[in-house]
Amino acid sequence: MSLAIGRVIGDVIDQFTPSVTMNITYNSHYTVVNGHELMPNIITSKPHVKIGGVDMRSSYTIVILFLCTLKNIYVYACINVFFFYMKIMTDPDAPSPSDPYLREHLHWIVTDIPGTTDATFGTSCMDNVLIHSYCKKVMYAELIKNSGYVTGREIVSYEKPKPAIGIHRYVFLLFKQRTRQSVRPPSSRDHFNTRMFSQENDLGLPVAVLYFNAQRENAARRR
Template sequence: KPFSLSDTQLLVGGQKTLLVGMSRLIDPLVVGRVIGEVLDSFNPSVKMLVTYNSNKLVFNGHELYPSAVTSKPRVEVQGGDMRSFFTLVMTDPDAPGPSDPYLREHLHWIVTNIPGTTDASFGGEMVSYESPRPNIGIHRFVFVLFKQQRRQAVSPPSSRDYFSTRRFAEENDLGLPVAAVFFNSQRETAARRR
């Protein structure tokens, strides 16, 4: 059968579908199983920068040593305006270990009422920062940003263990996230800590 214009259109249409499908496959939040295990799929709409020790920017899937993340990071919200407010949640979905994460998720930090275009230090710390201490295997540490509908009081969780980012968002009318980023970390050897 000779090649026709309709075949080309089909091919182009198929290629477009393939590219859209592949972009989903290479999304680091999907590859790192953050989408699925911690969050539902969402469209990022705000830029969030997470920086440790004023020079270690968090990129999806990169590794940071526990000794580099002992102090709370600077979390910049580069979106919205001073009249919009955001909630930041940080969890470890791999506690106590990635092969049997029966404490999933372990809560590390919650900051609410962060004004847009500022950073987390301008919000209210609801749950204080707990530095990552992975004991078994490689853990993911996930930062999730939600846009609040208004300045609001958020219900504090009863425990750091068995926390659910999805449930927390639902209980506090936060909707889907507007930004998320995660890093990996594992226990350091004594030689590395020196």
């Protein structure tokens, strides 16, 4: 089902032209497909989001230094960042599709997602010492755990969908940021407005959008 038929275009966003691919997977193998339904017990934990279609024309490099205790030398990681993305998840049917007076209900915001996570390594030594694989593993772990360069910054934590009444649409929107930026989280999850939020943060139109449907567990099983 298209975004227009599902009224995502209109209720949440204006017409746009997708420029990257976005794949969203719950529990490792439940893929989000526009208009398809997912059971509530599948969507309790945050999904894995994979972004493709990187534009390499505007890039810069982040250099991070680590002390490799195994060889007692400084090791650097060069991360080539082409640009950053922001992903948003909302429910335009809260609390019910027939009376969505809380539209949109915000479920998730992650900012500063790098357009690539490719990394190269080097050392502070002049004799080109071979970097031990252990050091690389430690560096990757530190990058993922502390820096936010690999996974982005979660400014609104993932809230699992709870469709109490009727069939709800859950919309994922991907925006391209002009640079890393400080984004103020909304004061409330209710009455979130994607268009207004995009304007306030100079995001423009989204570059990719996906949505799925969900309803209360008992109602879904009766269908």
